[in-house]
Amino acid sequence: MRQILRYAAVAVLLFSSISKAQTLGPLTVEKIMRDPKTWIGTSPSDISWSEDSKTIYFNWNPDKNAADSLYGFDLTSKKISKIAPAIRKTLPGKSDVFNKQKTQRLYEKNGDIYLISTTDYKIRQLTNTVERESNPAFSGDDQRVVFIRGMNLFSIAPDNGLLSQLTDFKSGTKKADSKPEGHKKFLKDDQLAMFEVLKERKEKKDAGKKITDAEKAAYPKEIYLGEKNVSSQQISPDGQFITYRLTQPNKSAKSTIVPNYVTESGFTEDIDARTKVGAPASQSEFWVYNIKKDTTLKVAVKNIPGIGDKPDYLKDYPKLDSAWKKDKERDVIINGPFWSDNSKNAVVVVRSLDGKDRWIMALDPETATLKLLDRQRDEAWIGGPGIGGYPMSSGEIGFIDDNNIYFQSEETGYSHLYSLDVVSGKKTALTNGTFEVQNVVLSKNKKSFYLITNEVHPGEQHFYKMSATGGPRTRITQQTGAHEVTLSPDETKLAVRSSQSNVPWELFVMDNPDAHTKSINSEQVTRSTSPEFLSYPWRKAKVVTIKATDGQDIYARVYEPKKSNGKAVIFVHGAGYLQNAHKWWSQYFREYMFNNMLVDKGYTVLDLDYRASSGYGRDWRTGIYRFMGGKDLTDNTDGAKWLVKNYGINPKKIGIYGGSYGGFITLMGLFTTPDIFAAGAALRPVTDWAAYNHPYTANILNEPQSDSLAYRKSSPIYHAAGLKNHLLMCHGMVDVNVHYQDVVRLSQRLIELGKNNWELASYPMEDHAFVEASSWTDEYKRILKLFEEKL
Structure with missing residues (x-):
């Protein structure tokens, strides 16, 4: 069980005087795209505790070195010290593996x-x-x-x-015992029949071997894997059963190659990368080894309720729909098992490879059979906080006591915490409401849960304590924002990483008010940001809601200039399933600073948590199913119309930019709604979803060979003819996530369409996430130039 709970909070940093030499002055791209550790400062990260709960350890870099170092804060002396390498080697590693x-x-x-x-x-x-x-x-x-x-x-x-x-x-297969055949067998049998001494010696040798074998220690059963791989090896607490997964790799799945042009050798070097969506998947089996009986049994999945259920989307493909066999077994992966301490109960999490089912099932290791405890079905895909969006994810699950498990489910449309009696099958909702439980930790005594929820506001995350049986929650954090919290080993203290929307993360320590004290006062441990950074009045964007075309509320951040120039820019966050319209320091800090610079120039900037963003429940999460560039794009175009109506923005002077998924939305905006956006910068964008990876894409669009309609609607390359206004594309050439090939193919498409209002900037030494300050600077100077000239 992880002890780190992630959420964000308010941290107030007051510096009374800053010298002119350390003043940032007017923002420029060159200033804000510098190496952040050299002028902003480095926030503490990777928080942990000493075993005695008296020292907090964290990575930090106040000296602007090439890399972070380990520091410690002593709660007794209140002093921070750098941990010497010799001492660091002796510190225990992290884990939550305890004896009873x-x-x-x-x-x-x-x-x-x-x-x-x-x-x-x-x-x-x-x-x-x-x-x-x-x-x-x-x-056990x-x-x-x-x-x-x-x-x-x-x-x-x-x-x-x-x-x-x-x-x-x-590995491999067992070699068969070599027994003589044909004339060799005849000669051996004839020799033993003819010579009495040979026969007597053989009988003595065989008898001696039986005695020796009987005296040998009992070794485990030899299990030959052939070409399969073994994983998830685990022994039951009573030592009677070993469970394991066997996986057969699919050798026909072709991997992609990313050429690396600028290398030490002077030669182009190939980087082996991922497969593409729809590639043949590996097949897995789940086995139980009964040690006492020295037998192995494969866990059968054919009787899992709904194992053969046909996905709804096949209705759009009559041939595929009619070809679906009633007795078809969908491919699944079994995760676990999770054992009760008394070894009487074992639970596994079964996930379908098509992403549409999660079964929580009781495992009988004696018979290797499964019994249904809970099923969650989603015609889009299973996901959400504490659930996980991929087949190899078990989600948040464990035993509260020998009979009751806890887990999370989106059964109500929001991820909530449940308990379930594995004997009686009774399920109990421990939390409920129109909010998400975003993290769960069971206390060491298993009497309480520590939770993070966003029930106060979707843009805030707070820390609660609740009885393991449910009921009222005690809110521990009070200030606006979110926090990342690490419980001390004795659970009496909280190490809290906190920030504001305009102040980077700092480390605080506070008492756990439900332990030895009722105090909720916190003490600031680190001060990381530089005077130069603090000299600029970084804005707290206003968090607002915008009514979408379909009546839904879109949460967004709006940056308001003191004097508007009548122009606006919409920033689109990446990842799709990510939240950015919140009240804590954004991971998009460079874009945040760039947005501040745009506002200084008179632009109004909008940053939306469009459809598929995290933090808003199942329906919002799956709003892009089978149509990326649908509701996620209309949410952004609705935002553009909202700016025109509420801020007096000239509708012909709205720009859009973003990276990765944000780059994809930018392309779809310019290609399919060309009258909304006058200019756009698509950074490292997906241009064809059939070229992206399988785990992410197949959840949302199914597989291209079975749902081609979804890929045609969702891939910008099919809509490139709609480009009317100005497009800038920027892409790293060694991007192993969204491959450079994507933007090259789109470039060729634009050439063949005769488009001349676009440009491509390539970065030979950058991956998906840029590293070099020179690359960031070049990219954002181009974006600024685009908006200044075309808006």
Whole structure:
């Protein structure tokens, strides 16, 4: 269970005097696109606690070095100190793997397994090998430590150091015993029949082998994998069963290649990249090894309720619809199992590869059979906070006690927390309402949940405590915004990373008010931002709601100039499923600063959480199903009309820009709604969804070979003929996410269409996320030039 809870909050930084030499002055692209650590400062990150709950560790870089270093804040002395490399090597690694009494904790560090006492904090190294050991766990009786080495499970007894191998997985196939055939068999049989001494010696040898074999220790069953890969090896708490997944890679799935032109060698070097959506998927099986019976059983999936359900979208394809077989078994992946402490109950999470089903099921390891506990079906795709959007995700799930599990579901349209009795099947909603539970941690004593929800406002995230049986929630954070919180090991303190929409993240510490004190006062630990950065009055954008064409409320941030020039720019965030119209420091900090610069020049800037953005529930999340560039685009065009109506913007002077998904929306805006946007900058954009990766794209558009209509509607390259106004495209040439090939293909399409109102800027040494300040500067100077000249 992760102990880090993410959300955002208010941090107030007051600096009384800033020298003129440190003043930022009027914003320019050259100033704001500098290396941020050299002039903004570096926020603390990767927060953790010492085992005794007296020191907070974090990565930080107040000295503007090439990379961050580890620092520690001592709660007793109230001092921050840099942790020396020699000391850093001795610090325990992170994990939440405890024995039942919570007196010992396991962790992996540098490929070896360690055990630390939570009472005297002494550390014992249990392994010291060249080969990596991983995934340490306590056995059910806490007497052994189980871990993975290579393909196999091992256990070690800390008391005496006895190392035992629990599985014997082997690649390839077992060689058949060599028995003589034909004339060789005749000669052997004839020799044994003819010579009595040969016969007696063979009988003695065979008898000796039986005795030797009987005296040997019981080794695990040899399990040959053929060409399959093994993963998810796990032993039950009672040590009776081992579960594992076998995966057959699909060798026909073709990977893409990204050429790298600027290299140390002077030669073009190929980067092996991902497959494209619709590529043949790997097949997986889930197995149970019964140690006592020395047998293996494959878990059957044919009886899973709804395993053969046909997706609704096939109605648009009569041939595919009629070809669907009633007894078809959709491909699934089984995740888990999750065991009760008494070994009596095991639960697995089964996900369909088409993304439309998640089953939570009880596993009977004795018979390798499944029983349904909960099914969530979504004709779009399963996803949301605590649920996960991909087949390999188990989501948030665990045992509260030996009979009750907790998990999250979007059953109501919003991700909420539920408990379920695996014996009786009774399900209980622990939270409900028109908000999302965005993170969950069960306390160590399993009596309480720590939650993060956005029930106060979609643009705020707050930290709560609630009984494990549900009921009222105690709100711990009070200030506007959001927080990232790390609980101390004794759960009496909170390390809080906080920010405002115009102030970068800082570290605070506060008492957990439900532990030893009712105080909710927080103490600021770090001050990271530079005087130069603080000298500029960075704006708090106004968070507003805009009524969409279909009546839905779109949350947005609007940046208002003191004196409008009648022009506006819409910034479109990336990722699709991401939130940016909120009240904390944005990950798009460069774009935030660029928007401030545009406002200084008189532009009004709008930043919307369009359809498919996170934080607003299932219907908003899946609003782009089978049509990307549909409601997500109309939300932005509705925003443009709102600007005209409410801010007096000239409708012929509206620009749009964004990266990745934002670049895609920019293209779709210029191609399909050309009268709305006079100019647009599409950065690292997807131009054809059939060229993107499978996990993300297949959820939203299904597969191109089965839902070609969705890809035709959603891919800008098919709409390029609609370009009327001015387009700038910028793309890194070693982008292994959205490949440079995307923008090259679109360029050729625009050439063949005779379009001459576009340009392409290529960045030979940049991946999807730019690194070099020179690249950022060049890109945003081009964007500014586009808006200044074309709006």
